[in-house]
Amino acid sequence: MRAACAPSDLSWSTVDWRSVNEQVWRLQVRIAKAAREERWGKVRSLQRLLTRSRAARLWAVRRVTTNKGKRTPGVDGVVWRTSGEKLAAVESLRRRGYCPQPLRRVYIPKRNQKLRPLSIPTMRDRAMQALYLLALNPVAETLADPNSYGFRLRRCVADAWGQCYIALAKRHAPEWIFEGDIEACFDRISHPWLLANIPMDREVLRKWLEAGYLEDATFHRTLAGTPQGGIISPVIANLALDGLEEAARGAVPDRENGVRSKVHVVRYADDFVITAASKTQLVEQVIPAVEAFLAERGLRLSPEKSKITHIRQGFEFLGAHVRKYGQKLMMKPAKGNLLGFLAGLRSLLRKCSGAETWRVIRELNRRIRGWVSFYRCLVSSRVFRTLDQKLFRSLWRWVRLRHPSKRSRWLKAKYFPRVGGCEWTFSAKVPTRQGVLFPELGSSMLTLLRASTVTIRRHVKVRAEANPFDPRYHDYFRRRRRTPRSVVLGATA
Numbered sequence: 001m002r003a004a005c006a007p008s009d010l011s012w013s014t015v016d017w018r019s020v021n022e023q024v025w026r027l028q029v030r031i032a033k034a035a036r037e038e039r040w041g042k043v044r045s046l047q048r049l050l051t052r053s054r055a056a057r058l059w060a061v062r063r064v065t066t067n068k069g070k071r072t073p074g075v076d077g078v079v080w081r082t083s084g085e086k087l088a089a090v091e092s093l094r095r096r097g098y099c100p101q102p103l104r105r106v107y108i109p110k111r112n113q114k115l116r117p118l119s120i121p122t123m124r125d126r127a128m129q130a131l132y133l134l135a136l137n138p139v140a141e142t143l144a145d146p147n148s149y150g151f152r153l154r155r156c157v158a159d160a161w162g163q164c165y166i167a168l169a170k171r172h173a174p175e176w177i178f179e180g181d182i183e184a185c186f187d188r189i190s191h192p193w194l195l196a197n198i199p200m201d202r203e204v205l206r207k208w209l210e211a212g213y214l215e216d217a218t219f220h221r222t223l224a225g226t227p228q229g230g231i232i233s234p235v236i237a238n239l240a241l242d243g244l245e246e247a248a249r250g251a252v253p254d255r256e257n258g259v260r261s262k263v264h265v266v267r268y269a270d271d272f273v274i275t276a277a278s279k280t281q282l283v284e285q286v287i288p289a290v291e292a293f294l295a296e297r298g299l300r301l302s303p304e305k306s307k308i309t310h311i312r313q314g315f316e317f318l319g320a321h322v323r324k325y326g327q328k329l330m331m332k333p334a335k336g337n338l339l340g341f342l343a344g345l346r347s348l349l350r351k352c353s354g355a356e357t358w359r360v361i362r363e364l365n366r367r368i369r370g371w372v373s374f375y376r377c378l379v380s381s382r383v384f385r386t387l388d389q390k391l392f393r394s395l396w397r398w399v400r401l402r403h404p405s406k407r408s409r410w411l412k413a414k415y416f417p418r419v420g421g422c423e424w425t426f427s428a429k430v431p432t433r434q435g436v437l438f439p440e441l442g443s444s445m446l447t448l449l450r451a452s453t454v455t456i457r458r459h460v461k462v463r464a465e466a467n468p469f470d471p472r473y474h475d476y477f478r479r480r481r482r483t484p485r486s487v488v489l490g491a492t493a
Contacts, residue, residue, distance in 0.1 A: 012083035015058060023055035024134060032138035032469035035199075043199060047135035051201070057093045060130035061086050064123060064231070074122030075104045075214050092124060093131055100125045100207050103227055105215040111340070117187070119213050119227035129208070129232040132200055138469040139199045140235050145245040146464035150269030151234035153468045154477055157318050158377050160268045161331060162461030164322055167264040167275055168311060169329040174262035174275035178282045179315050181305035182241075182294065185270035186233060187225040189240050190298030194226070198239055208232075224298060234269065240297050241267065244290065248274050251289035252281055266317075273317055282308055320378055332379045341371050342390055349398045357415065357428035358446045364391075365449045372451045377459035384451035395426055395448075419447055 027050040034042040050056050064070065065080050073079050080086050103119035110116050121129065137153065144152060149160040167173060191209050195202050208230070212221045226233045245265040252261035262277040263286060274290070276282045287301075294300055309315040314323030321334045345364065352360045372384065399415045412424070419425040426448040462480070466473045 012086045015062075017062070020055045020058050023053065024050070024059055027053070027056075028134065028138045028469050029471060031135065032142050032467065035139045035142040036470075040199070043139060047200065050135045051095070051131055054090070056131055056134050057090045057127075059134065060093060060127045061089045063130045064126045069120075069126075072120060073104075074120055074125065075101055076122050078123055080123055089124065089127060093127055095201070095204065098128065098204065098207070100128070100211045102211055102219060103213040103229070105213045105220075117228065119229045121211075121227070121230055125208075125211075126231055128204070129230055132204060133232045133235060136198075136200045136232065136235055136239075140239050140242075141467050141469055143199075143242055144238065145242050145265070145267060147245060147265055148238065148242065148267045150267065150271075151238055154466070154480070155462055157268065157374075158459035159462050160266055160318055161320055161378065162459055163264075163266045163464075164273065164317060164320075165329060165331060166461070167266065168322065168324070171327055173311075173329075174264065174277050175311045175324075176276050176279050176282055177309050177311060177315055178274040178276070178287060179305070179307050179309060179317070180272045180274060180290065181302040182270040182299050183302035184225075185241075185299060186228045186237060188298050188300075189225050189237065190296075191224055193297050194236065194240065198236055205236075237269065240299075241270065244272065244293055247289050247293040248286050251285045252276065268318055271318065273315070279308060319375075330379050333375045333383045338383055338387065341367075342387070342394075345391060346394050349394060353398070353401065358430045361426065361428055361446050361448050365446075368449050368451055372449075372454045376454055376457055379456075381452070381456060384454060387451045392424070392426075419445065 027046060031043055031046045031050065034040075034046060061080070065086055071079055080089050101122050101124075103121050103125075106118050106120065107115040108118050141153060147160075147163050149155045149157070149163070168177075191206075194209065195206055198205060209226065210222060211227075212219055213227070214220075226236050244267060248265050249261075249263045252263050254261060260277065261281065262275060263281070264275045266273050274282070274286055276286055291301060311322075311324045311329075314321055316322070316334045316336075319334050319337045320331050322329070322331050324330070345367065348363060348367070349360070352363075368387075372380075375383070395415075396411075399411050403411060415428070416424045416426055419427055427445050430444050430446050460480075463473075463476070466476060468477055
């Protein structure tokens with residue numbers, strides 16, 4: 001096996017990425033082991049060794065030049081494209097003399113019509129964050145709450161849903177839920193608390209936190225928070241919130257008046273739910289403990305989004321509606337998410353009023369496939385049928401507007417022919433063009449994906465204690481990668 005690319009190499013393509021990954025991985029495993037043993041001096045020395053290694057610097061530059069934001073510049077307008085620029089960037093990732101530039105502030109719309117501030121670092125600052133993230137991730141995974149699932153390796157939203165089912169599905173499960181949401185979490189985390197508690201190079205962290213941002217050519221200082229848009233920011237926010245589960249569970253005795261506390265915490269980034277046996281436990285014990293925990297970090301609960309709910313009333317968590325009907329717990333896609341998705345599809349049809357039909361179908365399939373794959377682990381059969389029905393009506397209106405003088409029989413024959421024994425299939429012929437590939441096509445006819453034909457699969461939740469940097473779980477995560485993490489429940493009708 002070749003060693004990682006030496007400094008004299010001239011081409012980015014000659015780097016042996018397998019060797020790079022192995023070198024980085026070995027050091028990360030050692031960092032995680034030292035963290036489990038609480039040998040914090042050893043952790044710091046291994047982190048320094050990793051951040052100064054050439055393999056880690058190569059990996060960091062590769063990450064920022066291959067992710068979705070690779071063409072998005074910071075305030076300096078620099079983007080790394082050529083092999084020479086990338087290799088020069090590797091050599092520039094040095095701690096000595098490093099001074100981050102201000103971030104470029106932009107705003108993106110939220111669902112509630114408000115704007116979310118997004119701060120974009122320069123390419124060099126992004127690469128430095130990716131470099132130090134390599135050293136911070138093993139510690140973050142070791143110290144993480146067992147039931148924290150947001151912005152963590154090998155974990156996803158379906159794992160959080162699975163833990164909700166485990167906590168609430170049984171006959172004697174807790175019935176009261178506190179839906180918690182932290183107000184402006186990324187913008188208000190206390191800098192002194194972060195500098196005192198985040199296990200990484202404090203000088204580098206201080207420079208990032210105090211870098212400030214540029215908006216309309218005006219410099220603004222940052223006195224609190226960690227910037228949304230930074231590669232390392234989600235992990236820092238997770239570390240700040242780790243311990244929330246212990247604080248909530250420790251606020252209630254295991255047994256009180258002969259009744260078990262039944263306190264469970266499921267957290268995904270700054271959204272979390274806490275269960276309890278009674279509303280009184282939540283109001284008098286759990287919520288004050290959570291508020292005290294957050295106050296130490298300069299945070300507070302959002303009064304608009306935080307509320308107490310009974311399980312028979314139902315609540316929404318990460319786009320799923322969770323409710324108990326009798327003794328049966330049902331988790332299905334939230335109504336608002338379905339309506340929002342349909343609104344997006346209708347907006348696409350309005351924009352594509354004159355586009356070729358096969359192009360419209362290809363874009364619709366891409367969106368439908370992603371949405372259905374996200375929700376296929378829930379009780380989604382009826383929702384998927386509703387999606388198909390409402391989309392069909394929108395498509396019929398769309399073709400009527402394209403051909404206002406044509407009869408329904410003509411429109412049906414052109415746009416909704418019989419395909420594979422299935423009537424009313426929205427489809428179109430794809431023109432044969434040299435050099436254009438359509439991997440989703442088995443023939444020259446492209447058909448619309450019907451959500452109701454997708455098989456429902458129950459997600460197999462990841463083990464709470466599993467650490468991807470612990471050699472004891474290497475085989476476990478390898479099996480999860482190679483085999484489907486779901487169990488077939490039956491095809492939808």
